[in-house]
Amino acid sequence: MTPVSTQQHQGNPPTPRISLRAVTKDFQVRPAKDTPSGRVLRALEDITLDVAAGELLTLVGPSGSGKTTLLDILGGLSEPTTGEVLVDGRPVSGPGLDRGIVFQQYALFPWRTALANVAFGLEGPQFRRQGLGKEERLERAREYLALVGLGGFEERYPHELSGGMKQRVAIARSLAHEPGILLMDEPFAALDAQTREQLQDELLRIWSATGTTAVFITHGIEEAVYLGQRVAVLSSRPGRLKAIVDIDLGDRTIGAERDLRSTPEFVAYRHRLWELLHGEVASAQRAGHQKIQPDGTERAA
Amino acid sequence: MTTTPTIDSVPTTDAAAAPEDARVRNSDGAPARSDGAPDPAKPGRPAGKFLLSKVFRAVKVAVWRSAAIVLFLLAWELVPQFLLGEDTRVFLPPLHDVLLALRDAITTGELWEHLSASLTRSVAGFSIAVTAGITLGLALSWYRGLASFLTPLLELFRNTAALALLPVFVLLLGIGETSKITIVAYASFFPVLLNTIAGATTVDPLLIRAARSLGLSQLRLFQKVILPSAVPTIFTGIRMGGTASILVLIAAEMVGAKAGLGFQIVNAQSSFLIPQMYAGILTVSLLGLAVNVGLVRLEAHFSRWRTFAPTR
Numbered sequence: 001m002t003p004v005s006t007q008q009h010q011g012n013p014p015t016p017r018i019s020l021r022a023v024t025k026d027f028q029v030r031p032a033k034d035t036p037s038g039r040v041l042r043a044l045e046d047i048t049l050d051v052a053a054g055e056l057l058t059l060v061g062p063s064g065s066g067k068t069t070l071l072d073i074l075g076g077l078s079e080p081t082t083g084e085v086l087v088d089g090r091p092v093s094g095p096g097l098d099r100g101i102v103f104q105q106y107a108l109f110p111w112r113t114a115l116a117n118v119a120f121g122l123e124g125p126q127f128r129r130q131g132l133g134k135e136e137r138l139e140r141a142r143e144y145l146a147l148v149g150l151g152g153f154e155e156r157y158p159h160e161l162s163g164g165m166k167q168r169v170a171i172a173r174s175l176a177h178e179p180g181i182l183l184m185d186e187p188f189a190a191l192d193a194q195t196r197e198q199l200q201d202e203l204l205r206i207w208s209a210t211g212t213t214a215v216f217i218t219h220g221i222e223e224a225v226y227l228g229q230r231v232a233v234l235s236s237r238p239g240r241l242k243a244i245v246d247i248d249l250g251d252r253t254i255g256a257e258r259d260l261r262s263t264p265e266f267v268a269y270r271h272r273l274w275e276l277l278h279g280e281v282a283s284a285q286r287a288g289h290q291k292i293q294p295d296g297t298e299r300a301a
Numbered sequence: 302m303t304t305t306p307t308i309d310s311v312p313t314t315d316a317a318a319a320p321e322d323a324r325v326r327n328s329d330g331a332p333a334r335s336d337g338a339p340d341p342a343k344p345g346r347p348a349g350k351f352l353l354s355k356v357f358r359a360v361k362v363a364v365w366r367s368a369a370i371v372l373f374l375l376a377w378e379l380v381p382q383f384l385l386g387e388d389t390r391v392f393l394p395p396l397h398d399v400l401l402a403l404r405d406a407i408t409t410g411e412l413w414e415h416l417s418a419s420l421t422r423s424v425a426g427f428s429i430a431v432t433a434g435i436t437l438g439l440a441l442s443w444y445r446g447l448a449s450f451l452t453p454l455l456e457l458f459r460n461t462a463a464l465a466l467l468p469v470f471v472l473l474l475g476i477g478e479t480s481k482i483t484i485v486a487y488a489s490f491f492p493v494l495l496n497t498i499a500g501a502t503t504v505d506p507l508l509i510r511a512a513r514s515l516g517l518s519q520l521r522l523f524q525k526v527i528l529p530s531a532v533p534t535i536f537t538g539i540r541m542g543g544t545a546s547i548l549v550l551i552a553a554e555m556v557g558a559k560a561g562l563g564f565q566i567v568n569a570q571s572s573f574l575i576p577q578m579y580a581g582i583l584t585v586s587l588l589g590l591a592v593n594v595g596l597v598r599l600e601a602h603f604s605r606w607r608t609f610a611p612t613r
């Protein structure tokens with residue numbers, strides 16, 4: 001488990017790992033009864049944001065504020081309408097193994113065992129060229145399953161795993177090809193409170209052990225404060241960057257022992273974010289957006 | 302917390318990720334799998350009593366499940382003997398007459414002759430249908446333009462009853478094996494084709510996103526995501542095609558053939574060998590049953606992962 005460092009520019013000022021420049025995203029809405037000609041829906045507007053190498057940035061915003069849209073753009077799964085996305089100073093042209101994505105709905109391949117799911121990203125030609133044979137592949141996948149605490153569950157199929165375990169497999173899968181950047185879309189939203197806290201601590205542990213740059217999307221203010229070094233707040237649709245809040249809570253990897261969530265600093269941060277989001281959530285709801293359910297049922301495709 | 306715009310309620314569907322809970326799911330979620338993951342928890346129970354009650358339950362289920370068939374066979378045996386008049390009984394002989402005729406057909410090798418003729422034809426036609434159906438189905442799901450071009454025509458063919466085309470096949474291909482194999486292939490081709498297309502075009506978009514995010518090219522996406530996720534649906538088509546192949550073949554053999562179970566039935570009827578005719582019918586229904594059970598097993602085997610997949 002070598003720390004990933006593909007940082008290329010050591011000079012000053014350091015190139016941000018991820019850089020969003022005036023990103024705007026419009027969707028063409030299919031014609032409906034009330035809008036027969038179809039119209040343009042602006043999901044994101046003028047987002048400019050840098051993420052430094054090794055940083056863990058959390059992104060909160062009301063439902064429909066374009067969080068998933070932003071993650072898709074970062075992952076190269078869709079393109080911004082205007083503006084650009086740079087990774088290590090180079091424009092993103094599509095998905096790549098330098099970025100790993102954890103989806104809210106696990107997205108495991110149900111016909112593959114946990115181990116084979118984790119090995120999935122290692123089967124491409126680029127890894128074969130590196131001389132990664134089948135044995136090495138499975139060995140690496142086994143290591144990452146152990147890293148997320150699922151040693152011994154290699155041969156289980158997704159339907160034989162609980163929600164929390166599935167999400168661990170999904171995290172292991174996105175880590176196994178050792179991406180420098182980890183993009184996570186409400187990965188813990190569907191889990192119960194205890195499992196979520198447990199996975200949050202594990203995520204912090206893995207993040208600090210691997211030195212990954214991470215963007216973590218969440219609905220939870222607490223989660224955003226607990227995980228993030230910075231919290232970016234999106235406004236309701238169209239999503240604009242409303243604020244970025246620096247979080248300074250000391251060494252967060254020992255949060256579990258300290259009950260960080262009840263410290264006065266934590267509560268203050270939480271309240272600050274709550275104030276920032278309060279009005280936005282109300283206006284998002286006026287615009288007809290329901291809050292997302294804990295099982296993620298509301299998600300737009 | 303009450304005014305916080307977050308949702309922190311605890312869903313009841315997903316248990317905690319403690320490794321223990323996987324055991325629970327495995328033992329109640331996947332009872333039918335003998336080849337599944339090793340189950341760490343097989344607690345020793347008070348053995349003897351438990352086993353006995355299990356056997357008892359199994360016997361009870363077996364008796365109940367076969368009761369209707371046993372009653373039917375009993376009626377077949379008794380009704381002709383005691384309720385039917387002499388002249389009707391000739392056309393509906395009791396079961397034991399039929400079984401005797403069946404035994405004779407087996408010992409003389411006559412049954413095997415007809416069975417193998419039928420099997421050869423249906424296996425040949427069915428194999429052609431499966432190969433062509435899967436190949437064309439995958440090609441059509443890959444080239445969407447071609448699919449939208451061909452689909453109306455395919456719909457037209459599919460909705461033309463295969464047997465209605467038998468005269469055409471006979472005219473074009475003669476009365477020999479070719480026309481029968483062709484009609485079997487025709488009848489089983491469409492279920493395979495349409496299910497292959499359906500399976501390969503209705504892949505969970507989330508899985509495609511996940512695979513793309515892992516850097517898969519279009520071709521590898523097809524090979525590693527679309528194809529495996531279509532396998533259960535394809536096997537459903539294969540099962541439907543297999544059933545269709547037997548049904549259509551028997552009918553085709555009745556119209557024009559010199560061997561085969563369909564021919565045997567019609568031939569026995571016109572020669573007034575009534576028990577022999579019923580023996581043929583019995584063989585056909587057993588064959589159909591065997592083929593169907595086999596294909597259902599096959600389908601279930603390849604759909605294992607889907608049976609318990611979360612419904613989204």
Ligand SMILES: Nc1ncnc2c1ncn2[C@@H]1O[C@H](COP(=O)(O)OP(=O)(O)OP(=O)(O)O)[C@@H](O)[C@H]1O
Nearest residue numbers: 027043062063064065066067068069292299300301
């Ligand atoms: N493919 C699409 N076509 C049209 N509109 C889209 C598409 N994808 C997203 N949208 C719209 O863009 C807006 C932002 O969607 P997005 O999924 O990014 O929101 P989100 O912040 O992730 O919401 P949530 O918190 O509920 O997941 C929504 O109004 C949504 O309806």
Ligand SMILES: [Mg+2]
Nearest residue numbers: 067068069299
């Ligand atoms: Mg979303």
